[in-house]
Amino acid sequence: MANQSISSQLVDKLKSAGVNFFVSVPCKLLAGQIRLLEEDTDVCYLPVTREEEGFGICAGASLGGYMPCILMQDSGLGNSVNALKSLVQFFQLPVVMLMSYRGSPGEPVPAQVPMGLLAPELLRLMQIPILHCHQTMDLDNIAPLIEHARVAESPVAIFIDFQLMEGDA
Amino acid sequence: MNRFELIESLVPVLEDTLVVCNIGIPSQELFAICDRENHFYMLGSMGLCSSIGLGLALTTNKSVVALEGDGAVLMNLGTLATIGNRAPDNLVLLVIDNGSYGSTGDQATYTSEATSLAVMARGGGCSNVIECSGETTAGVLADALSAKQASVIVSKVIPGNRPLPVVPIHPIVLRERFKKVI
Secondary structure (H helix, E strand, O other): OOOOOHHHHHHHHHHHOOOOEEEEOOOHHHHHHHHHHHOOOOOEEEEOOOHHHHHHHHHHHHHOOOOEEEEEEHHHHHHOHHHHHHHHOOOOOOOEEEEEEOOOOOOOOOOHHHHHHHHHHHHHHOOOOEEEEOOHHHHHHHHHHHHHHHHHOOOEEEEEEHHHHOOOO | OEHHHHHHHHOOOOOOOEEEEOOOHHHHHHHHHOOOOOEEEOOOOOOOHHHHHHHHHOOOOOOEEEEEEHHHHHHOOHHHHHHHHHOOOOEEEEEEEOOEEHHHOOEEOHHHOOOOHHHHHHHOOOOOEEEEEHHHHHHHHHHHHHHOOOEEEEEEOEOOOOOOOOOOOOHHHHHHHHHHHO
């Protein structure tokens, strides 16, 4: 699998761990995954207009028996706190949050950094487990994290570093 | 007709559907009129009833009715574009439009002035949009459900709320009993 793009490995890891429903708010760091999902006929995928809306749709999909995932920038976490606390966490629904980590080295947009730096601490404060993927081998922890989401009936967060996505197809 | 009277008239039509009900007094009124296991009372997250309904409709074959409010839709307008483009045939978004934020003291919403949610839904891409009076809504909903196509119903009623307690069901109990009937 050495030649497989990081985007493709990520989507495969999520799908093989049982994720079968995806929504996205766009990020250039996640463009590869979004392109793959647009063409993937095995899973349900739809773009949404805002992160909060995405969490509502994921909550509905979770009630419907699916394992949902939202692709988003970490800055979108700021738009999502109430939806997470009073819906996803209140009803204890497993939802996977795949987030570009815009606070990491390689980030070209200064305004992305403050929310990026806050995001891990905010997630810890919200008691949401985090997997931070700095390098390819970290992707092996995705399956255990998603199993943990099922067991803990909790949302879980995956951060993807700029440097991990460097040179991806 | 006000919201309580409207919900009373809808309850027979909702029996064989999955109902996602808007936060606050709408849920309290539905609970007081008729509590069933096919009702998902939101309890929190204002604005997301239509989104929860969409996610549910995409993952089940049963009919899903999202019982929304005008103020809540105004809080999540992007939902009209997502539903307009991606709603499956088993979703009905029923907006109870009383032109007021009933749960917070009946402050007026913009639908009591110049704003039309039916026009906004059509602009969002929704193709079956029906604006109707509260009195005719039960029949319109029954038709929409038997037509088996995604629909948006904007039901015009007058403001007014019943003084009722918060829905007294634990969220996990609510989740589990709802999942059993999906």
